Amino acid sequence: MPKVRGGAGVLSQDSKGVCLPEVWTQVEEVMSRSLLSQAVIEGDWDEATRLTVRVLDSGASPQDVITQELHPAMGVVGEKFSSGEYFLPDMLKAGRAMNSALAVLQPLLANTDIASVGKVVIGTVEGDIHDIGKNMVVMFLKGVGFEVSDLGANVPEERFVGAVREMRPDILGLSSLLTTTMPAMGRVIKALDVTGLRSSVKVIVGGAPITQDYADSISADAYGHDAGQAARVCKELIKR
Amino acid sequence: MVMTQKQRILAAARGEHLDKLPFGARIDLWYNYNLGHGTLPEKYKGWSEVDIIRDQGAGAHYRSLPMIKEEYHDMEVIKKDEPPYITTEFRTPLGSVCKKMAFTPDTGEYAPYEIENLFKSESDYPIIKYVLEHTIPVLDSEKYSKARDEVGESGLVVTGATDDSPTQRVMREMMGYDRFFYELMDHPTKVEELIEVMKSLQRKEYEIAVKLDLEIFNICCNWSDDIHTPIFKKYFTPWLQEITDFLHAHGKLSMVHIDGENRRLIPFFLDTHVDVFEAWTPAPMTMVTNAELKKALGDKATIWGGIPAILFEPTCSDEEFDNYIINLFKEIAPGYRFIVGMGDNEPFDGKIERVRRVVELIDKYGTLPIEI
Numbered sequence: 001m002p003k004v005r006g007g008a009g010v011l012s013q014d015s016k017g018v019c020l021p022e023v024w025t026q027v028e029e030v031m032s033r034s035l036l037s038q039a040v041i042e043g044d045w046d047e048a049t050r051l052t053v054r055v056l057d058s059g060a061s062p063q064d065v066i067t068q069e070l071h072p073a074m075g076v077v078g079e080k081f082s083s084g085e086y087f088l089p090d091m092l093k094a095g096r097a098m099n100s101a102l103a104v105l106q107p108l109l110a111n112t113d114i115a116s117v118g119k120v121v122i123g124t125v126e127g128d129i130h131d132i133g134k135n136m137v138v139m140f141l142k143g144v145g146f147e148v149s150d151l152g153a154n155v156p157e158e159r160f161v162g163a164v165r166e167m168r169p170d171i172l173g174l175s176s177l178l179t180t181t182m183p184a185m186g187r188v189i190k191a192l193d194v195t196g197l198r199s200s201v202k203v204i205v206g207g208a209p210i211t212q213d214y215a216d217s218i219s220a221d222a223y224g225h226d227a228g229q230a231a232r233v234c235k236e237l238i239k240r
Numbered sequence: 241m242v243m244t245q246k247q248r249i250l251a252a253a254r255g256e257h258l259d260k261l262p263f264g265a266r267i268d269l270w271y272n273y274n275l276g277h278g279t280l281p282e283k284y285k286g287w288s289e290v291d292i293i294r295d296q297g298a299g300a301h302y303r304s305l306p307m308i309k310e311e312y313h314d315m316e317v318i319k320k321d322e323p324p325y326i327t328t329e330f331r332t333p334l335g336s337v338c339k340k341m342a343f344t345p346d347t348g349e350y351a352p353y354e355i356e357n358l359f360k361s362e363s364d365y366p367i368i369k370y371v372l373e374h375t376i377p378v379l380d381s382e383k384y385s386k387a388r389d390e391v392g393e394s395g396l397v398v399t400g401a402t403d404d405s406p407t408q409r410v411m412r413e414m415m416g417y418d419r420f421f422y423e424l425m426d427h428p429t430k431v432e433e434l435i436e437v438m439k440s441l442q443r444k445e446y447e448i449a450v451k452l453d454l455e456i457f458n459i460c461c462n463w464s465d466d467i468h469t470p471i472f473k474k475y476f477t478p479w480l481q482e483i484t485d486f487l488h489a490h491g492k493l494s495m496v497h498i499d500g501e502n503r504r505l506i507p508f509f510l511d512t513h514v515d516v517f518e519a520w521t522p523a524p525m526t527m528v529t530n531a532e533l534k535k536a537l538g539d540k541a542t543i544w545g546g547i548p549a550i551l552f553e554p555t556c557s558d559e560e561f562d563n564y565i566i567n568l569f570k571e572i573a574p575g576y577r578f579i580v581g582m583g584d585n586e587p588f589d590g591k592i593e594r595v596r597r598v599v600e601l602i603d604k605y606g607t608l609p610i611e612i
Contacts, residue, residue, distance in 0.1 A: 084504055087468040089421035096422070129342050129353050132417055132466070179549055179587035180273060208500070209550055209587075211524045217555050225527075 029058035033069050036101065040073035041080075043093025045100040052104040062105040063114050067145065070098050071117075074143030078228030081140075088136070091227070095139050116147040118238040121163045122173035123151030124207075125184035130177035133207055136227035137173060144231050146171075157188045164197050171234050174220075176207040185210075186218035202237040206230055244393035245299030250455055252579045253493055253516050253542050261569070261606035263580040264395055264544060265293050265595045266301035266519075273588035281592065290390050296595035300395025301544075301581055304387040307452060308401045308445045309380035315371065325355065332374075335367045339414075359415045359423075365430045368414065372437045377401075377445040381452055388453070398495070398518070400458035401449035405483075406438035407475040408460055408467075417466055424471070435475060446486060456493040456516060459483050464500025472505055480512035488513075495544075499584035501526045506536050520545030521583025522568075531571035534578070544579040546572070547598070552582070552590030561594055565601045566612070574609030 036051040055065055077094040080086035086094075120141055124134050131153040141148050149167055151159060164172055172192075176182045185205050192198040205215050206224040215223035222237055224230025243251065248262035271289040274280045284292050293300040316331040329338040340356035359368060387397045404412065410431065411420040424431050449457070459480065467476065484494040496512070499519035506528065509517060517537070522530045525548040533543060546568050551561055572578050580598060605612050 084465075087504070088417060088466045089424075089468045089471070092418055092421050093425065129355065135418070179553075179585075179590075180269065183589070209525060211550065213524070214550065214555065 026058075029055060029060055032058060033060065033065070036065070037069045037073040037076075040070060040094055040097045040101065041076050043090060043097050045093070045097040048097040049100045049104060052101040056104070056108070062108045065101070065105060066114055070101055071143065071145040074098055074140065075231070078140050078144065078231045080228070082226055082228035082232075091136065091139070095143065098143055114145075117145035117235065118170040119147045119149070119167065120171045120173055120234060121149045121151065121160070121167055121169040122175070123155035123160060123163075124153040124175045124177075125181050125188065126154055126156045127184060128176050128178055128181035129153045131175075133177065133227065134173075134175040137175070137206065137224065137230045140227045140231035141173075141234060144235065146231075146234065157184065157191045160188045161191050161195055161197065164192060164201050165195070169201055171237055172201050172203045173230070173234075174203065174205045176205075176210065179209045182207065182209055182214065185220070189219055202240070204230060204233060204237065245395050246391075246393045249299055249396050249579055252577060253456055253495075253544075255539065255542065255577055257576055258608055260608055261575055261578060261580050261602050261610075263298045263598055263602055264301035265296065265298040265586070265598070266303065266398075266582050266584065267293060267586040267592065267595065268303050270586035270588055270590055270592060284592075288390065290394055292592070293595065294394050296592065297599040298395075298595050300391050302387055302391045302395055302397050304384050304397050304399040306400055306402050307379065307381045307384045307449050307454070308377045310375045310441075311378050312371065312375055314374045327356075330358075330367070330371045332367055332370045334370050335363070337364050337367045337371065354413060354416065357414060357416045357419065359419065362423075362427060362430070365427075365434065369434060369437050372434075372441055375441055377441065377448055379448050379452075384452070384454070396456065397454070398456075398458055399454065400495075401445040402442060403458070403461050405460040405476060405479050406435050406442055407471070407479065408462070409438055410434050411467070412462065421468070439479065442483075446483060450487065450490045450492060454492070456495045457483075457487055458495045458497060458518070459487075459514070461497040462500065463496060463498040463502055463505060465502060465504045466500070467505065469504050469508065472508055473511075477508060477511050480514055484513040484515065497584070499545075501528075503528045506533060509537060510540055514541060516542045516544055516579075518544040518581070519584035520581075521548055522546060524548065525550060525583065529571065530568050534572045537577070539577050542577040542579060543572075545581045545583040546578065547580065548583050549585055549587050549590070552586050552594050554589065554591060558597075561597065562601065565598060566605055569601075569605050569610050570612055573611070575606070576608060580606075 032051050032054045036048060036055055039047040039051055077091055081091050122134060122138060124131055138148050138150050151163060174185045174188055176185055189203055202221040204222040204224055205220045212223045222233045224233050248258060249264050251258055252262045268289060290300050290302060318329045320327040324343050325340055327340045329336055337358050339358040342353050342355045384399055391397050411417060415423060487494050493515040495516040495518050496514050497519045498517050499521045520533060520543050522528060530546050537543060551564055
């Protein structure tokens with residue numbers, strides 16, 4: 001029996017090359033999944049909800065929808081944001097579309113585990129109460145499959161150290177918007193050194209006044225210029 | 241006759257040709273922090289901010305609070321001052337709304353941050369509208385006048401009727417960026433109505449403020465690409481045009497504070513009619529170089545800035561600093577319609593003597609037209 005390779009696998013055909021009736025379910029799933037990814041990328045949350053239901057009806061597992069469609073779609077959104085094609089509202093729309101899809105999937109996920117890409121603890125450093133940039137990074141990290149613990153803004157160094165000790169994250173993210181608070185990032189990294197935790201965690205820094213040079217000068221492992229790039233860099237850090 | 245620092249800055253803002261680059265240095269972040277922590281250099285203990293800039297040989301970029309205050313009528317306003325927070329509740333016949341601001345201990349009164357926005361849900365629209373419709377602008381120029389006297393001919397007092405344009409106030413101050421974009425998706429008409437009410441209030445504020453002797457009005461702050469380009473074109477540009485044209489009709493100039501990542505907004509700058517793009521922060525703090533912005537604006541508007549704040553940090557070597565400044569001069573050659581300045585401030589731990597170094601480098605390489 002000839003077979004046609006589709007996005008989600010191999011489709012069966014009869015001797016005349018016509019897909020067998022049962023195969024249409026697979027075709028439906030492939031098309032719906034592709035459209036679902038597109039709906040998330042385009043930030044169409046109504047369509048994302050509708051297509052999630054359709055994908056599930058055609059037999060897809062909720063776990064696969066998340067890991068194979070939603071996470072990659074948010075990765076695309078991150079790339080578009082970094083490249084300048086997408087703006088903050090585009091990203092927010094995409095986030096809302098993803099959450100709409102997750103709202104459909106969530107009840108079906110009880111007692112199931114979805115492998116996390118990695119664990120990140122993140123916060124804005126002490127003295128700095130700005131959180132827009134950090135929140136964007138959190139949204140992207142979750143969007144591409146990280147488990148994120150957000151410590152919020154104005155976080156003292158001992159709280160970062162405590163969170164690293166207790167939660168054992170793969171990555172610690174430090175954010176700062178002000179030149180007055182950026183030295184606090186270096187102090188957190190030094191505190192991790194002193195407490196013997198530095199080697200257990202990769203540290204990524206970011207924020208308006210931060211540059212790669214500055215990140216290097218405080219011995220951070222990585223620097224993210226924007227939220228989309230930060231998510232990509234975190235994925236690379238996990239591989240190291 | 242030798243021009244004063246103020247005259248030089250104003251001439252560049254108007255597009256007049258000067259003999260050398262003007263320099264308006266902003267150091268309030270550095271000054272307030274070190275004054276508050278008792279860490280001003282020994283020589284400058286007891287000095288004023290303007291006197292330090294004078295001593296460094298630069299012109300002063302002296303930030304002052306807006307000259308209009310807003311008084312609220314037909315409602316009860318309850319303000320709680322519990323440092324570092326100030327909570328303000330507006331109790332109106334239609335209901336109450338509340339905002340909570342935080343003042344970071346190191347930056348003083350110019351950097352409040354909304355911990356809790358005034359707008360929280362759709363039901364707040366009529367209440368906030370009521371608050372704005374019952375807000376009366378009142379002249380509050382005492383601080384400005386004092387600052388103007390203090391700065392004199394040594395530089396420029398940078399202020400305006402209000403810090404932000406109407407859409408920026410709704411977006412940033414009242415809702416926060418993310419909620420604003422969601423509201424614009426879900427309730428566009430209500431958001432637009434709120435912006436219109438804010439415009440009406442600000443028109444009254446400009447009618448009052450324009451009678452003062454301020455030469456350049458700051459009309460909007462804190463631009464970055466987070467202001468979506470279509471939103472900028474639809475909601476910002478017409479207002480900036482309107483107010484700039486209004487100011488021009490009264491012999492004044494307009495200025496905007498652009499200390500963020502602006503690579504996507506820059507193509508729209510000239511559409512705004514704005515005269516001065518201040519707090520310009522180039523690469524490496526943003527993705528845009530001095531040459532790129534200069535090319536985009538040509539001689540149609542004035543840039544104020546060009547030195548990223550991190551260059552004043554001790555982590556930057558003297559050689560790197562000099563090379564950056566000299567390259568800046570090359571990038572903006574022939575150098576007209578440019579006021580050298582910080583993007584946007586001397587950092588709290590910055591090397592203050594580098595202000596003088598900029599003056600020395602301007603003396604050596606900043607003769608106009610620049611030919612290095």
